[in-house]
Amino acid sequence: MYVSARSDYAVRAMLAVADAGGDPGQPGSGGELVKAATLAETQDIPLSFLQGILLDLRRAGLLHSHRGTEGGYALTRPAAEITVGDVLRAVGGALTTVRGLPAQDAGYHGVAAGLRDVWLAVDGAIGVVVDRTSLADLLVRRDHPASH
C-alpha cells in the first residue's frame, strides 16, 4: 500500500480537528472551529497544501467549514463515526488500484486469470483495518498505547 503525503496529511489533520475542536456529538465541547493555520502548525504541514486537502474533506462531507474572522473547520460527525478509511477514500479515491484503475476493473486473460482475486483479497484486507479504526480509536490509543 502506498500512502501518499496527501493521504497522510489528511488523516493527521482530521485527528487534529477532532482533538482540538471536540466532537459534535459531545455536548458542551461540540462544533468548535479550528483554523487551518493552527492545524498546519501543530502537525507541521505546509499551509497552502493543507488547504487543498481540507477542501476535499469538506466536499466529501467529513468537514464543515466556516469563513470569517472566527472561522475554521469542524467535524460533521462524531469522531467515533469517522473511520480512517473514510478519510483515505475522500482524498485518494479507491484504496487498491492496479495500474491506476480500481482493482475490480482489472482484466486478465490466460494464465493470469486468478490474479484479480488476489488484488480483491488485498483490498478487502486493507478495508478491514482502515474501516474498523475510527478517529476516536486513535485518539484514545495515544493515551493508552497498550490497548488494542
Add this chain to the structure above:
Amino acid sequence: MYVSARSDYAVRAMLAVADAGGDPGQPGSGGELVKAATLAETQDIPLSFLQGILLDLRRAGLLHSHRGTEGGYALTRPAAEITVGDVLRAVGGALTTVRGLPAQDAGYHGVAAGLRDVWLAVDGAIGVVVDRTSLADLLVRRDHPASH
C-alpha cells in the same frame, strides 16, 4: 494499495514462466527455458519494458536465465514455493510505504502518534494475503475458480 504496472507485469510474467516452463521440482517437466519474447506476447507486455523487470527478478534470485540461441528464463524454485509477495518485493521494494518511506520509519508526534500502528496493521494484512498465495495456487485456481 497501489499496484504499479511494473509489479503487475512481474507477477504475470512469473505465472507465464511457471505455466510454460514447468516446475524445477517436477521431474520430466522441469527447468525448460522460456524466451522473453514469448512472455511478452502471451501476456501482452512491451518487450523492452519486460526485459528490465526480468532482470530484477533474476537479481532477486527468483529466476534463472540463460543466454544464446536456446536461451530463456526459468524458475529457480518450484512454483508452490514462490509467493506473490516474493515477486512484489523483488520489483517494488517494501509493500507498504508512507510518503515513499517504509511504514516502520514513519515518525509521528502529538495527536497522530497512533497512526503508525494503523499503517503497520495494514502492512501485516497485505502480507497475510500475498505471502500465503503462491504461484502454484494461482495456476490451479484458473482451472478451479470456485476453490479458495
Add this chain to the structure above:
DNA sequence: CAGTATTCCTACTTAGTTGGTAGGAAGAGT
C-alpha cells in the same frame, strides 16, 4: 453601512516518479 481583517477557495508552477523506448555489448550455440 463602508472598511478591514481573516478566512476559504481556486489557479498555476515545479520537481520527481512511472511507463516505455532505443541501441548496443556480452555470451552461447551452429
Add this chain to the structure above:
DNA sequence: ACTCTTCCTACCAACTAAGTAGGAATACTG
C-alpha cells in the same frame, strides 16, 4: 564467423505529487 538471445545503459514522454501565489467570500468593527 554468423546468428540468436540475454544483459545493460542511457534516454524520452507523460503523469502525479508537492508546493505556491493570488483572488473571492464572509464576518466583525467603527
